[in-house]
Amino acid sequence: MNFIRIITTLMFVSSTLFSINDVQKLIIIGSGPAGLTAGIYAGRAQLAPLIFEGQEPGGKLIGTSYIENWPGEKHILGYSLMETIREHAKLSGCTLSPSTVVRVDLSSQPFTVWTDFDEVYQTESLIIATGSHPRKIGCTGEDTYWGSGVSSCVTCDGAFYKDKKVIVVGGGDSGMEYASALSKYTKDITIIQDLPMLTASAPMQQRILSKPYVKIIYNSLVAAMHGDGQKLTEIEIINQETNQKTVLETDGIFLAIGHIPATQIFREHLEVDRFGHLLINDKGQTSVKGIFAAGDAIDGHYRQAIYAAGTGCRAAMEVESYLISTQKHRYKFAKNPF
Numbered sequence: 001m002n003f004i005r006i007i008t009t010l011m012f013v014s015s016t017l018f019s020i021n022d023v024q025k026l027i028i029i030g031s032g033p034a035g036l037t038a039g040i041y042a043g044r045a046q047l048a049p050l051i052f053e054g055q056e057p058g059g060k061l062i063g064t065s066y067i068e069n070w071p072g073e074k075h076i077l078g079y080s081l082m083e084t085i086r087e088h089a090k091l092s093g094c095t096l097s098p099s100t101v102v103r104v105d106l107s108s109q110p111f112t113v114w115t116d117f118d119e120v121y122q123t124e125s126l127i128i129a130t131g132s133h134p135r136k137i138g139c140t141g142e143d144t145y146w147g148s149g150v151s152s153c154v155t156c157d158g159a160f161y162k163d164k165k166v167i168v169v170g171g172g173d174s175g176m177e178y179a180s181a182l183s184k185y186t187k188d189i190t191i192i193q194d195l196p197m198l199t200a201s202a203p204m205q206q207r208i209l210s211k212p213y214v215k216i217i218y219n220s221l222v223a224a225m226h227g228d229g230q231k232l233t234e235i236e237i238i239n240q241e242t243n244q245k246t247v248l249e250t251d252g253i254f255l256a257i258g259h260i261p262a263t264q265i266f267r268e269h270l271e272v273d274r275f276g277h278l279l280i281n282d283k284g285q286t287s288v289k290g291i292f293a294a295g296d297a298i299d300g301h302y303r304q305a306i307y308a309a310g311t312g313c314r315a316a317m318e319v320e321s322y323l324i325s326t327q328k329h330r331y332k333f334a335k336n337p338f
């Protein structure tokens with residue numbers, strides 16, 4: 001945890017000391033596009049949401065380069081986009097806390113959450129928007145070149161590799177989809193698969209095997225990633241049968257080896273699918289009444305910021321209806337001066 005985060009957290013904790021036992025109407029966990037959009041809607045509905053931002057204020061887009069698929073923004077730095085949305089959330093009536101939620105008790109209402117600064121809060125409703133983490137390889141150079149040649153999102157970054165040399169890691173459905181999507185931009189694509197065969201469904205495999213320019217290297221693991229200090233330039237792979245090491249030059253590597261929803265602390269309380277995504281109904285409500293979820297924490301398929309924002313909007317609107325129906329919320333209208 002860095003120094004600035006500790007100072008902001010201490011300032012936040014001291015500023016809330018006198019209201020620590022108040023029951024909040026709504027707590028939102030997560031400050032990516034899902035959590036902040038939920039905050040904007042809930043703030044405007046007078047729910048005074050408290051958002052726990054966690055380790056990554058602004059979410060995953062904060063660390064990415066340019067975003068080119070957010071409506072209305074043709075080309076914007078992920079950092080600028082998310083800072084503007086954070087500002088918007090504050091103006092809409094949200095309180096942003098830099099704390100991370102480390103424990104929850106969802107067995108009775110009001111729900112209770114504990115933070116990494118030993119704060120305890122109670123809330124009538126909850127929106128979980130904690131996102132997911134891409135599964136990483138864990139080899140040398142991966143973190144150094146993350147976002148500078150190493151990516152886990154072709155929809156987001158594929159267009160930056162027009163006519164470049166790219167590698168896809170993973171021979172499952174995602175790997176095939178990634179290779180297929182990349183073929184719109186380049187015809188120099190290599191798939192690295194750790195097994196002696198692909199594991200994607202037959203039609204997905206067929207789609208790739210019919211493209212003669214896609215090369216597949218089987219039985220191999222990525223052992224290291226190297227670059228020039230600014231961007232990735234090559235990777236080292238190792239054949240599991242022969243132990244032979246090979247260096248492959250590349251401009252970009254796309255990891256298609258899965259995502260892990262950041263839902264660990266909720267799993268003993270809420271239903272999840274086999275990957276750990278929170279299960280929700282068509283109103284975005286989880287298996288416990290009053291607890292809603294949004295964004296990558298519920299979605300293993302689309303994983304896009306605008307989709308996360310849309311589900312955040314749904315969660316907030318449904319929280320508003322829920323709190324009104326349980327008589328925990330009533331609008332206050334300013335007196336008509338006339």
Ligand SMILES: Cc1cc2nc3c(=O)[nH]c(=O)nc-3n(C[C@H](O)[C@H](O)[C@H](O)COP(=O)(O)OP(=O)(O)OC[C@H]3O[C@@H](n4cnc5c(N)ncnc54)[C@H](O)[C@@H]3O)c2cc1C
Nearest residue numbers: 030031032033034054056059060101131156295296303305
């Ligand atoms: C490299 C990369 C590039 C991408 N580029 C694009 C793109 O160009 N366009 C696009 O549409 N999508 C892109 N995406 C996908 C997009 O980032 C995600 O779909 C989106 O951010 C999901 O939003 P979210 O709010 O669900 O989660 P996230 O953005 O992941 O935010 C999760 C939030 O939860 C917080 N959190 C987690 N656990 C806790 C906790 N216990 N307590 C408190 N807070 C917690 C984190 O600090 C963070 O604020 C990209 C993804 C990556 C990895």
